[in-house]
Amino acid sequence: MPVNIEQSYEVPPKVSVRNERFGGLVYRYDNRALLFLHSRPLVDFLKGLDGSKPLGTALEEFAAGRGLDDGQRRAMENALGQLEGKGIIREL
Amino acid sequence: MSYDLLRKGLEAPICLTWEVTYECNLRCAHCLSASDHARPGELTTEEAKALIDQWAEMKVFYINVGGGEPLTRPDFFELMDYSLDNGIGVKFSTNGTLVDDAAADWIASRNYLDVQISLDGATAETNDPVRGTGSYKRARRAMERLAERGFKFKINSVLTKQNFHQLDDLYDLATGYGAELRLTRLRPSGAA
Numbered sequence: 001m002p003v004n005i006e007q008s009y010e011v012p013p014k015v016s017v018r019n020e021r022f023g024g025l026v027y028r029y030d031n032r033a034l035l036f037l038h039s040r041p042l043v044d045f046l047k048g049l050d051g052s053k054p055l056g057t058a059l060e061e062f063a064a065g066r067g068l069d070d071g072q073r074r075a076m077e078n079a080l081g082q083l084e085g086k087g088i089i090r091e092l
Numbered sequence: 093m094s095y096d097l098l099r100k101g102l103e104a105p106i107c108l109t110w111e112v113t114y115e116c117n118l119r120c121a122h123c124l125s126a127s128d129h130a131r132p133g134e135l136t137t138e139e140a141k142a143l144i145d146q147w148a149e150m151k152v153f154y155i156n157v158g159g160g161e162p163l164t165r166p167d168f169f170e171l172m173d174y175s176l177d178n179g180i181g182v183k184f185s186t187n188g189t190l191v192d193d194a195a196a197d198w199i200a201s202r203n204y205l206d207v208q209i210s211l212d213g214a215t216a217e218t219n220d221p222v223r224g225t226g227s228y229k230r231a232r233r234a235m236e237r238l239a240e241r242g243f244k245f246k247i248n249s250v251l252t253k254q255n256f257h258q259l260d261d262l263y264d265l266a267t268g269y270g271a272e273l274r275l276t277r278l279r280p281s282g283a284a
């Protein structure tokens with residue numbers, strides 16, 4: 001499911017994110033799901049995701065800061081959609 | 093790709109096993125940790141918290157807590173709360189004997205807590221020769237207390253020749269509480 005870029009998102013408290021050499025690990029305390037993320041930018045983005053602005057804005061700012069191109073930004077947007085489906089991020 | 097990167101190892105463990113004390117109020121015949129009394133040098137509350145701080149910093153996601161009987165530690169709930177408050181999930185195993193109403197209230201009111209109660213037979217006749225006289229009744233009482241509070245726990249049974257024929261009954265017993273039954277292979281070590 002695509003994310004809604006007009007909306008603010010956050011990583012809920014039941015989720016923990018940490019860095020790994022290959023990207024990062026995400027753990028959901030409530031269902032004990034463990035996810036491997038193979039993208040450091042995605043992990044960094046999640047760690048900074050605090051619901052303070054619409055997701056589209058947050059993504060654009062992040063992409064600009066990291067020098068990501070449109071394709072890379074869209075790939076992140078798609079990945080975020082999958083993470084929403086798994087309860088790793090949620091709309092506020 | 094992931095496999096190659098994984099082979100280099102993780103930055104930190106995903107989970108840890110922590111035997112919080114050797115102290116135990118039972119003397120199970122098969123006990124793999126040969127638990128009886130607290131040993132010299134067991135961590136003080138402050139030392140234990142300092143360790144939890146380190147795990148939290150490493151982002152260890154959860155800990156498996158055992159012993160000995162964890163509930164014999166007077167600071168057990170304090171330490172587990174400290175862990176949970178620092179973002180570390182807790183799973184612990186108990187013989188159930190010390191799960192009184194207060195303990196059951198605490199357990200049922202915490203998030204991200206998994207509790208396993210050990211029972212080695214579907215009847216006292218099968219369980220008690222292994223785990224001790226009266227241990228069956230006390231474990232069942234603990235289960236009732238948790239079930240009354242709507243808490244979903246697990247039951248762990250070590251499979252032996254003695255309880256093998258009771259598998260169906262054990263399963264029914266667990267289902268009756270809405271609990272999950274875990275079966276463990278007997279590992280020959282400790283007192284076993």
Ligand SMILES: C[S@@+](CC[C@H](N)C(=O)[O-])C[C@H]1O[C@@H](n2cnc3c(N)ncnc32)[C@H](O)[C@@H]1O
Nearest residue numbers: 122123124159160161185186187210278279284
């Ligand atoms: C060592 S106890 C510690 C926690 C607590 N005292 C209890 O009994 O649950 C942890 C679990 O290991 C099981 N266990 C003990 N001895 C074992 C053995 N030799 N092989 C496999 N499991 C064993 C116990 O029945 C219990 O479920």
Ligand code: SF4
Nearest residue numbers: 116118120123160187
């Ligand atoms: S199995 Fe658990 S309850 Fe039994 S003696 Fe070992 S530590 Fe104590």
